[in-house]
Amino acid sequence: MSLCPSSNLLPPMKSLFTLLTTLYSVSVVSAQNATGLAPLKFRSLPLGKIMPAGWLKDQLTVQTNGLAGHQHEFYRYVSQTNWLGGNVTYSDLQEAAPYWFNGLVPNAVLANSDALKKQTSYFLDYVLSHQGTDGWLGPEVNTTLPRILWARYPFLYGAIQMVEVDPSLTDRVVTAAYKFVKLANTMIKNKQGLDDWTNSRWHDFLIPMQWLYDNHPNGNEALLLETMNLLKAxxxxxxxxxxxxxxxxxxxxxxxxxxxxxxxxxxxNVAMALKSSAAAYRVSHSQTDLDNASAAWDRLFQYHGRPSGIFAADEYLAGLDAVRGTELCLVVEAMFSGSYLYQVIGNPKYADRVERITYNALFATITGNMWSRQYLQQQNQIASKNMSPNPFPNDGAYSNVFGLDPNYPCCTVNFPQGFPKFISNAFVTTPDGASLVQVYLGPFNTNANLQNGNNVQVTVDTQYPFSDTFKTTLTASKAFTYYVRIPSWVTKGTISVNSGTTQPLSPSNGLQAVKVASGTTQIVLNLPADIKTEQRPNGSIAVQRGPLHYAFDIPRNQTILAQNAQQPLAVDLQFGATASWQYAIDPSTLRFDAGKPPATLPSPIYDSGKPTPSISVTACLISWPIAGDTFVSSPPTSPACTGSKSTIKLIPYGATKLRISEFPVFKST
Incomplete structure (x- = not known):
């Protein structure tokens, strides 16, 4: 083995020093001047520059062919027929249409769907062409409906993404946005439009205004800064x-x-507010804001976190009990907040968690064909049905049914943003635009225009997170430094460049630096991980390996509870267990089996029996009570076996719809 690193690998101390010196120099100058906006640690690429490949592309196709890509055809809250006929209500305008638009824009572009692009173009044109003479945005212009500011924010997110894809829209969107900002400035001063939703989600207006400041200030810097400060106050x-x-x-x-x-x-609100201090930091330049953002992230997951990566809130924060729920809207908003936090702060803990949320919690709460979704998912979920008694103090008994819109419709129109925005934030550039960084791991095709006309194309060939290996091919017109995030769970990872010597990884702040020459460069990464257990309440444990959380997939039957009259694929489904699930496990017997991955992963990959990797463990049945006939009680502490030992298989959590994922423990020897 060579003791010297390959010439393609930057020495770790030098790469760390170079990157951090650049970022530090920029931040020191900004702090001294304390004018304008504080710089980002990393800059996002325009929508469409990062495209999914492999199983990610297939999964996005599943989403497009499912509820996300068809609800505008029939779903009452976003049906085009309703909009054209003027059949809109206060509820539609405050949640449904802006949420739907915000998610469908990246879905349409990344899936390259002409039909969905047509829908988003129609909606953008409708809203902009109906903008009030005073600047108000929304289809309810010239109505008596109350004006509430916050629902404009997701609309602005969607409009910005459309400008990134089609720069010809810039003048129209930017002009409309400034008319609205001027109106909002006056409204805030007059204490108008400031209901609880607006006051709790102010940061989601700061970010579009920061985009205007960074990209199209147009002499309005003072207006933007004043409005941001007014809104936060x-x-x-x-x-x-x-x-x-x-x-x-x-x-x-x-x-x-x-x-x-x-x-x-x-x-x-909590999931959205995770980015509030980071958004405030860009205005304040205060390190205290960054410290607050970091502490808030850690504190939330310490006291309410889930092994699936997300946190519990069945409407309101719900602690650590495995039976309490997590709302789907919360999942996708936490993913977006984490991506923004990483781009502002640069701490890899945000990217690690977003990846874990995406590959576990997001898909666990949607059926494999993505036509039905839950309002609330549970770590230990033994049934999906109308529950009596109801374990959720503030949500309805129908909340964990997979359906069109169980409990509330917000998640139906909002969940489609989660996966596309994960993809569109998977790569970023350094502030000087000279280097490209792969943040999220998975199969991608990326095209980036870096500093000094350096066009870089990246193809990442992998089945991650269902595999540990990556083959990345880069083509660059000029030499540059490429960075790839190495997750904290990787153990004994290796890298080789252009078929050179395989070497141990040496990441700095979670990033592995690679010197890339002009022309074509190939990188092979191997990112193995150990099985880890996470301590949970009542002495129970959860099982993790790499980014994936593992669970016992409870065999189930299925009953159709309801079917939409206009779209028969939109159904409400009841699931019931058809086999025993009351298992305690011996953690000393956990064994990982990578299986034999096929050349192409099955579709949809997030469904029972589809993922290849699994973990076996020795288990025994125990006495584990349930409440009524609907949900399981907390895992019993130090249970006794009621039957003989057996071996059970655990599969990735996201592929399960009924599951046990926080297990009581016993010793089998």
Missing amino acids: AGYPWDKIFSDQYFPKGPVDHISNPLGYGLMWHGV
Whole structure:
């Protein structure tokens, strides 16, 4: 083995010093000047420059062919027929249409769907052509419906993405956005449009305004900065809400609200607000804001986190119990917040968790064909049905049914943003535009125009997270430094460049640096991981390997509870267990089996029996009570076996729809 690194690998200390010196120099100058916006650690690529490949492309096709790509044809909240006929309501405008638009724009582009592109173009044109003379955005212009600011924010996210894809839209979208910002500035000063939803989600207006400032300031810098400060001052003080003094350390069902903000423990608001201090930092230049963002992230997952990567909130923060729920809207908003946090702060913990959420929690709460979704998922979920009694204090008994819109319709129109935005944030550039960084791991094709006219094309060939190996091919017109994120769970990872010597990885701040020459470069990565167990309440454990959380997939039957009259594929499904699930496991017997991966993964990959990797473990049946006939109680502590030992198989959590994923433990020897 050579003791010297390959010439293609930057020495780790030099690469760290070079990257951090660049970022530090920029931040010091900005802090001294304290004008304008603080710089980003990394910059996103325009929508469409990162495209899914392999199983990611197939999964996006499944989403496009499912509910996400067809709800505008029949779903009452976003049906084009309703819009054309003027059959809109306050609820539609405050949630459904902007959420739907925000998610469908990247879905349409990444799936290269002409039909969906037509829908998003129609909606954008409709809203812009109906903008009020005073600047108000929305189909309810010239109506008596109340004006609430926050629903405009996801619309602006969608419009910005459309400009990235089609620069010819720039003047129209930017002009309309500034008319709205000027109106919003006046409204905020007059305390108008500031309901609880607006006040809790102020950061989701700061980010579009920051995009305007960074890309199209047009002499409006003072207006943008003033509006950002006004909006934050009028909004919830998330830094205080997330502080150790006030943040709840368990379920909030029976504790008093110490600050009086009615929606401060609402799960989706919390997921959105994870990016609030980072958005505020860009205006304030204050390190305190960055420290608050980091502490809030850690505190939330410490007290409410799930082995699937997400946190629990069945409407409001719900602690650690495996039977409590997590809302689908919350999942996709936490993914977006984590991507933004990584681009502002650069700490790899955000990217690690977003990847875990995506590859576990996101798909666990949607059927394999992506036509039905839950409102709430559970770590231990033994049935999907109308529950009596109901384990969710603030949500309905129908919340864990897979259907068109169980409990509330918000998740139906909002969930499609999750997967496409994960893809579109998978690569970033360094602030100087000289280097490309792969943030999320998976199969991608990327085309980036770097500094000094350096056109770079990247193809990542992998079945990750269902495999540990990657083959990346880069073609560059000029030499540059390429970075790839190495997750914290990787053990004994290796890299080789252009068929050179295989070497141990040497990441700095989670990034492996590789010197890429002009022409074609090939990188082979191997990112193995150990099986790890996570301690959970009542002495139970969860099982992890790499980015994947593993669960026992409970065999199930299926009953159709309801079917949409206009679209028969949109059904509400009841699932019931058809086999025993009351297992305790011996963690000392956990064994990973990579299986024999096929050349092409099955479609859809996130369904029972589809993923190749599995983990076997010795188990025994125990006495484990349930509540009524619907949900399981907390895992019993130190249970006794009621039957003989057997070996059970655990599969990736996201492929299960009924599951046990937090197990009681026993010793088999």
